[in-house]
Amino acid sequence: MERVVTMEVGDDGVALVTLNKPPVNSLDNSSPNSLMAQLKEMITEAHSRPDVKAIVIQGANGKFSGGADIGSLQSVKKEGQSTTYPHYIRGSSFFNHIIEEGPKPVVAAIDGFALGGGLELAMASNARVAVPKAQLGLPELTLGIIPGLGGTARLPRLVGLKMAIDMMLSSKPISSEDAKEAGLIDAVASLEELVPVARRWALDIVSGKHPWRRSLALTDRLGSKEESVGLINQARAMAKKSYRNVPHPFSMLDAVEEGITNGGHAGTLKEEEISPLLVVSPTAKGLMHIFFAQRSAFKIPGVTDKGSKAHTVKKVAVIGGGLMGSGIATALILSGIKVYLKEINSEFLQAGIQRIEENLKSRVAKGGMTQAKLQKTLGLVKGILDYEDCNDVDIVIEAVVEDISLKQRIFADLEKYCKPTCLLASNTSTIDIGVIGANTKSQDRIIGAHFFSPAHVMPLLEIVRAEQTSSQAIQDLIELAKVIRKVPIVVQSCVGFAVNRIFFPYFQAAGLLVDLGLHPYRIDAIIKDFGMPMGPFRQFLLADLSGIQIASATSKMYKKAYPERVYLSALSDLLLKDNRLGEKTQKGYYIYKGSRKEQPAPELEGYLAESRRIAGFIPDGKAITLTDEEIVEMIFYPVVNEASRALEENVVVRSSDLDIASVLGMGFPAYRGGVVFWGDSVGREHIYSKLNQWSSQYGPFFKPSGPLERAVHGKYQLAQIVGHSRAGSRL
Ligand SMILES: C[C@H](O)CC(=O)SCCNC(=O)CCNC(=O)[C@H](O)C(C)(C)COP(=O)(O)OP(=O)(O)OC[C@H]1O[C@@H](n2cnc3c(N)ncnc32)[C@H](O)[C@@H]1OP(=O)(O)O
Numbered sequence: 068m069e070r071v072v073t074m075e076v077g078d079d080g081v082a083l084v085t086l087n088k089p090p091v092n093s094l095d096n097s098s099p100n101s102l103m104a105q106l107k108e109m110i111t112e113a114h115s116r117p118d119v120k121a122i123v124i125q126g127a128n129g130k131f132s133g134g135a136d137i138g139s140l141q142s143v144k145k146e147g148q149s150t151t152y153p154h155y156i157r158g159s160s161f162f163n164h165i166i167e168e169g170p171k172p173v174v175a176a177i178d179g180f181a182l183g184g185g186l187e188l189a190m191a192s193n194a195r196v197a198v199p200k201a202q203l204g205l206p207e208l209t210l211g212i213i214p215g216l217g218g219t220a221r222l223p224r225l226v227g228l229k230m231a232i233d234m235m236l237s238s239k240p241i242s243s244e245d246a247k248e249a250g251l252i253d254a255v256a257s258l259e260e261l262v263p264v265a266r267r268w269a270l271d272i273v274s275g276k277h278p279w280r281r282s283l284a285l286t287d288r289l290g291s292k293e294e295s296v297g298l299i300n301q302a303r304a305m306a307k308k309s310y311r312n313v314p315h316p317f318s319m320l321d322a323v324e325e326g327i328t329n330g331g332h333a334g335t336l337k338e339e340e341i342s343p344l345l346v347v348s349p350t351a352k353g354l355m356h357i358f359f360a361q362r363s364a365f366k367i368p369g370v371t372d373k374g375s376k377a378h379t380v381k382k383v384a385v386i387g388g389g390l391m392g393s394g395i396a397t398a399l400i401l402s403g404i405k406v407y408l409k410e411i412n413s414e415f416l417q418a419g420i421q422r423i424e425e426n427l428k429s430r431v432a433k434g435g436m437t438q439a440k441l442q443k444t445l446g447l448v449k450g451i452l453d454y455e456d457c458n459d460v461d462i463v464i465e466a467v468v469e470d471i472s473l474k475q476r477i478f479a480d481l482e483k484y485c486k487p488t489c490l491l492a493s494n495t496s497t498i499d500i501g502v503i504g505a506n507t508k509s510q511d512r513i514i515g516a517h518f519f520s521p522a523h524v525m526p527l528l529e530i531v532r533a534e535q536t537s538s539q540a541i542q543d544l545i546e547l548a549k550v551i552r553k554v555p556i557v558v559q560s561c562v563g564f565a566v567n568r569i570f571f572p573y574f575q576a577a578g579l580l581v582d583l584g585l586h587p588y589r590i591d592a593i594i595k596d597f598g599m600p601m602g603p604f605r606q607f608l609l610a611d612l613s614g615i616q617i618a619s620a621t622s623k624m625y626k627k628a629y630p631e632r633v634y635l636s637a638l639s640d641l642l643l644k645d646n647r648l649g650e651k652t653q654k655g656y657y658i659y660k661g662s663r664k665e666q667p668a669p670e671l672e673g674y675l676a677e678s679r680r681i682a683g684f685i686p687d688g689k690a691i692t693l694t695d696e697e698i699v700e701m702i703f704y705p706v707v708n709e710a711s712r713a714l715e716e717n718v719v720v721r722s723s724d725l726d727i728a729s730v731l732g733m734g735f736p737a738y739r740g741g742v743v744f745w746g747d748s749v750g751r752e753h754i755y756s757k758l759n760q761w762s763s764q765y766g767p768f769f770k771p772s773g774p775l776e777r778a779v780h781g782k783y784q785l786a787q788i789v790g791h792s793r794a795g796s797r798l
Contacts, residue, residue, distance in 0.1 A: 072105035074113060080120035081266045082113040091133030092126040094184040094216075097153035102136075107161050114169050121269030124192060125176040125262060126185075131201070134183025137210060141355040145347045152343035158184075158216045159335040162191035167281050172272035176265035177201050178258065182240060187216035190225060190282050193272060195252040196265045197243035203251060204240030210358060211351030211738060213319040215342035217283070220326035220334030224285040225251050228295050228327070232302045235319055250288065253277075283331030295327045311598055313350045313738050349748065353740030357730060360723035360741065365545060367557050367720055370538040377546035378488065378539075384409055384451070384460040386477060388419015391494055392466035394522030397426040400447040401523060402551045407451045407460060416450040423448060426523050454484040462547060464516050466494040474503045482507045490543050492516035496567065497624055499560050500533035510535035514544055517564055518553075519732055527731035528553040529564050554731055556724040562628035563621075565719055566732035569742060571625045571633075572705035572768070573733075577603035578636030579768060580701060581675060582682035584690020587656050588667060593695045594702060598736030603702070604656040605665060632709075634768040638678035684765070701761065701769075704754050707746035707785065708772050714743070714788040715774035722786040746785045755779045 071088040086092040088102050096103035113119045126132050139153045166173050175189035177197035186203050189195050205218045222231035226249040246252045256264040271277040289295060299320055306316040318341045326334020345351055384407040385396045396406045410416040424445055430436040457463060463481050467473060481491050491513045493503050504513035515531025528548045532541055541557060548555035558565045577590055591602025626633045642655060649655030657665035679685060710725050719725055726741020739745040746754060761769035774788050
């Protein structure tokens with residue numbers, strides 16, 4: 068039997084129990100051989116051995132524990148009224164009775180992180196010691212579940228109810244320094260001193276020098292029941308505003324309330340009752356899928372598995388200080404990378420640097436940065452006017468206007484002045500990477516680095532590889548993404564790459580529905596209720612933020628690339644003609660009165676009528692009637708349809724990359740698992756038959772794609788289209 072928990076008893080009478088299950092010492096509880104079962108066995112043995120006075124639990128390889136094993140939670144299935152929830156041993160009962168209330172004190176020695184069940188194990192221990200930079204938190208809500216090993220009952224007793232609720236709702240970990248101040252841990256010790264301090268602490272509990280604290284029994288941080296229930300109700304009201312369509316934040320608050328009103332043990336029983344139900348909810352399935360999808364995105368077969376190392380990036384040149392360039396520069400300096408910002412004259416340079424400063428200032432205003440840190444961070448930017456100055460940078464990221472010959476000239480210049488190992492990246496969203504490098508001999512190190520606006524905020528980076536791009540170049544850019552905390556998806560060049568490619572039908576379907584008589588505001592409200600950050604018409608104005616010319620130009624580009632399946636409503640052009648550019652001119656589909664909050668524009672009706680007249684879809688003037696659900700379907704099924712094409716064309720490495728693209732690039736709700744995952748959960752047959760029906764009613768925009776049709780006939784999931792990919796198929 069593989070040992071993942073070991074025990075060593077020292078001369079001091081302390082049993083040092085070590086969790087050793089790479090990569091994160093997860094608390095697997097699925098079998099007699101799993102970590103939780105072995106841990107229970109070891110602690111029970113320690114309690115019964117006469118030579119053991121106290122127990123210290125640590126994690127191997129610089130990590131305490133990353134919590135329950137998410138893989139085994141993900142595979143839980145519903146079986147009639149119950150589920151296959153992995154509790155080989157009853158975790159809460161073990162933590163409550165054998166660790167917290169056992170006959171010998173237990174101290175947790177925390178290195179690296181204690182997250183989820185990891186922190187719950189530490190909180191069930193009678194004291195906690197951590198290294199200075201350890202991270203402690205309960206991030207279960209990001210997975211669609213709640214703390215299930217006593218976290219909702221113990222955290223409020225250790226740090227107070229308000230902070231506990233904040234920590235759980237935000238899912239953000241805190242550092243050991245903050246944890247010490249809050250009362251979550253008892254001492255901070257250097258790595259060398261961690262276990263010795265924990266041993267001494269455990270013995271001091273035995274001798275009575277330190278109190279023998281049992282978290283579930285603490286009450287000193289809790290206010291009166293009335294106050295507590297008031298706080299919990301306030302949190303419910305807040306959660307209603309920020310969480311749509313998901314049950315778990317409210318379940319978490321129910322468990323907290325039970326633990327406060329009926330005692331800690333009752334709280335842990337409530338968790339036990341709720342957790343198996345939540346883990347099989349569509350929300351948890353979607354969020355756990357996204358958890359693993361995000362990690363898979365960093366692994367590219369033939370690139371990251373070759374054993375070669377990425378180059379370290381210390382200095383990057385950004386060409387162009389416009390909106391995108393300054394955003395990219397901001398993202399880089401925020402991660403401590405030196406940036407040369409290149410512009411064509413000092414006036415533009417000044418403006419670019421000012422934009423970067425504005426980006427940082429807005430962080431300061433939101434409390435995310437101090438003024439002193441702003442100055443230090445801004446100090447990492449140096450303005451330059453000549454390519455000669457790029458001779459010592461590791462990567463260049465070009466972010467100038469979408470002009471092929473301009474870009475070709477820039478790359479020819481870069482090749483001349485940059486060192487031969489320098490990666491040459493373009494932030495183009497439309498131009499073929501191969502074409503950009505056509506006038507150089509450096510095609511192997513030319514690559515697309517497509518950021519999303521605002522680049523210092525949006526978490527996605529599309530890495531576009533051309534035929535000749537080397538695997539080293541891809542690996543270097545993946546590494547840069549890691550450093551600047553972006554999730555990369557590696558894509559083959561095609562019009563729109565991944566995100567814009569699969570979402571062009573989203574905006575076009577919305578336009579089509581308006582031309583069929585629906586109102587844009589109703590569509591926006593329904594799509595927002597579905598979980599998008601804003602509706603397509605409100606978001607159109609976001610496109611305007613990065614330049615309305617781009618939005619207009621890209622529609623034409625799609626028309627050219629995918630003519631048989633594009634629907635261009637006249638509506639946006641009618642608005643543009645009247646200089647209704649959205650927020651920029653304070654009017655678009657909506658009006659803005661000096662704020663970003665949209666207000667209805669009564670005059671929109673005239674534009675709608677004109678657009679419908681041009682479309683000629685409803686000659687008798689009678690708008691079609693659709694339910695809210697049908698509107699969601701008519702807007703998102705075309706997206707799934709396009710995603711199936713992108714999968715078959717191998718635009719991405721794996722289907723989950725498109726899920727990441729939709730969630731991180733467009734704000735598709737993570738709890739729905741991304742567009743492909745969602746499409747599969749809705750069901751390919753249903754989507755196919757609906758698209759067929761609409762295609763005969765409303766035209767080829769809705770025609771089911773070849774790959775979707777094949778998946779239906781072949782009875783395989785949309786997520787498996789990549790495996791059924793046919794080279795050269797463009798149906
Ligand atoms: C009953 C309980 O209340 C319920 C729970 O505890 S649910 C679990 C709660 N815990 C979490 O949400 C923590 C999730 N993990 C993380 O946030 C991060 O992985 C981390 C901060 C622990 C480490 O981050 P980092 O060093 O960047 O490594 P990262 O790439 O994320 O993870 C390393 C590997 O560990 C895996 N992993 C991380 N946490 C895991 C977990 N809890 N279960 C299973 N696998 C896990 C990752 O999938 C990855 O696997 P791979 O190498 O095969 O891709």
